[in-house]
Structures are given as structure tokens and as C-alpha cells.
Amino acid sequence: MPQHDVLADLTADGDDIDRLVANLPDDRWTLPTPAVGWTVAHQIAHLTATFQLAALAAGKPEAFAALAGRLSPDFNANVDAAMAPHLALPPQQLLGAFRQSRTAAERALAAVPDGQVVPWLVRPLPGPVLAAAGMMELFGHGQDIADALGVTRTYTDRLGHLVFFAVRTWDFGYQARGEQTPDVTFRYEITAPSGTVWQFGPADADQVISGPAVDFCLLVTRRRNRADLALKAVGSDAEHWLDIAQAYRGPAGEGRRPGQFDTASR
Numbered sequence: 001m002p003q004h005d006v007l008a009d010l011t012a013d014g015d016d017i018d019r020l021v022a023n024l025p026d027d028r029w030t031l032p033t034p035a036v037g038w039t040v041a042h043q044i045a046h047l048t049a050t051f052q053l054a055a056l057a058a059g060k061p062e063a064f065a066a067l068a069g070r071l072s073p074d075f076n077a078n079v080d081a082a083m084a085p086h087l088a089l090p091p092q093q094l095l096g097a098f099r100q101s102r103t104a105a106e107r108a109l110a111a112v113p114d115g116q117v118v119p120w121l122v123r124p125l126p127g128p129v130l131a132a133a134g135m136m137e138l139f140g141h142g143q144d145i146a147d148a149l150g151v152t153r154t155y156t157d158r159l160g161h162l163v164f165f166a167v168r169t170w171d172f173g174y175q176a177r178g179e180q181t182p183d184v185t186f187r188y189e190i191t192a193p194s195g196t197v198w199q200f201g202p203a204d205a206d207q208v209i210s211g212p213a214v215d216f217c218l219l220v221t222r223r224r225n226r227a228d229l230a231l232k233a234v235g236s237d238a239e240h241w242l243d244i245a246q247a248y249r250g251p252a253g254e255g256r257r258p259g260q261f262d263t264a265s266r
Contacts, residue, residue: 016138033144034147058130064119075251120133132164169247185207208234227258227259
């Protein structure tokens with residue numbers, strides 16, 4: 001793993017998404033993205049709501065707990081409700097809300113003492129891990145925006161935080177599908193954009209997953225189909241994991257079809 005400052009990298013990733021939409025004409029905010037039913041505005045509204053929630057969790061954990069206790073068991077209904085007030089805003093006001101929520105989350109996470117966990121929707125997380133979760137959200141929803149706009153993204157070794165987060169949450173794909181999590185330990189050998197190889201898990205593991213970090217992140221955010229990615233598996237459990245991998249706990253959704261995208265648009 002790169003020893004980058006996760007909070008600085010969270011800010012940098014957020015700035016990248018900001019640049020994608022900062023100068024968009026209002027009518028471009030209604031462009032459909034690959035997420036069915038979601039426009040560019042939906043993507044930014046979702047990120048805005050997510051960062052608001054992170055700021056609350058890190059800065060006011062008791063208020064976060066009270067809010068979480070009122071959530072519906074219907075995941076999609078919660079997502080829609082959280083986005084609704086932001087979707088009602090004109091594009092430039094939505095962009096302003098996105099910026100404010102990012103800044104609030106970054107400041108709240110920076111103030112979390114070392115070693116202290118932050119309450120979250122699935123389980124409490126250390127502040128840096130919650131920041132990595134924010135980077136996962138920015139990567140996935142940012143990819144949807146880039147795909148809608150026909151923009152080719154530039155990736156950096158900041159992806160290491162998302163790789164780490166996906167390895168940490170390796171069981172989410174099973175849980176999202178109601179499958180039993182196997183009693184197995186994976187070995188991950190993931191190649192960063194710089195060429196560095198990030199390694200997780202025992203070197204003698206029977207189940208091994210390897211490939212480029214960009215492809216790994218596209219897989220675990222379900223923004224590309226496995227068939228279009230240069231990821232390899234050794235072992236039957238690793239093969240299955242590549243079919244179901246996701247770094248978020250909600251419903252798996254439809255994902256993306258094989259061949260849906262020109263690989264140059266990744």
C-alpha cells in the first residue's frame with residue numbers, strides 16, 4: 001500500500017469529480033449515466049448526501065446514531081430519500097452543496113483522534129477507513145459521470161486506498177446476495193498505476209486474485225463487467241469472488257454488461 005495521506009487523497013479525488021461537473025451547462029446535468037434511472041445530477045446528489053452523512057458520523061456521532069435508527073430497512077428507499085432534497089436544487093446550487101458536504105466531511109474526519117472508530121451504517125470504522133470508503137464512492141459515481149460525459153479518466157496510486165478498502169470488505173459481495181461467506185483467505189496481488197505491486201494476504205494462499213488496480217477498482221464498484229477486465233483468479237473461490245465482488249454493502253444491482261463500454265473510455 002502507498003503511504004499516502006488518505007485525507008489528502010480524499011480531497012484530491014473529490015476535486016477530480018468537481019472538475020468533471022464544475023463547468024457543465026445546466027442541460028448536461030440531466031444526461032443519463034450508466035446507472036439506470038440516474039442522471040449526472042443524481043450522481044452528485046448521492047455523493048452530497050453521503051458526505052453529509054460522513055460529516056455527521058465523524059463530527060456528531062450521537063446525532064448520526066439517532067438518524068441511523070430512523071432509517072428504513074429498504075436500502076433503495078433510504079438512498080432516494082437522502083438524494084431528494086439535493087435533486088430539487090438547480091445545478092449550481094447542487095454543486096455548491098456538494099462542495100460544502102465534502103469540506104464538512106474532510107474537516108470532521110481530520111478531527112477524529114488516531115485509533116478512534118466512527119459509527120457507520122454497516123459497522124464502526126476507524127476515521128481513515130471511512131475516508132477510504134468515501135474514496136470508493138467518489139470512484140464509482142465519478143466513473144458513471146465520466147462515462148456519461150465521454151471523458152477518459154486519469155488514475156493515480158491514490159487507488160491504493162480503494163484497493164485496501166475492497167480487501168477489507170471482501171465479504172460484502174456474499175452478504176449482498178445472501179450467500180454464506182466461505183472460510184477462506186485470499187491472496188491479492190494488485191498492480192498500481194505506477195507499476196508497484198500491492199500485496200495482501202498470505203503468500204502461500206491457494207486462492208489468488210491478481211491484476212491491474214484500475215480494473216480491480218472498476219470491478220469492486222461494479223462499474224465494469226469482469227469479462228472486460230484483465231483480472232485473474234487462481235482457485236475456485238477466487239473465481240467466484242471475481243463474479244460477485246463489491247466494496248459496498250447495498251444491493252448488488254444489475255452491474256454492467258460485457259462489452260458495454262469501449263475500453264478506452266475507462
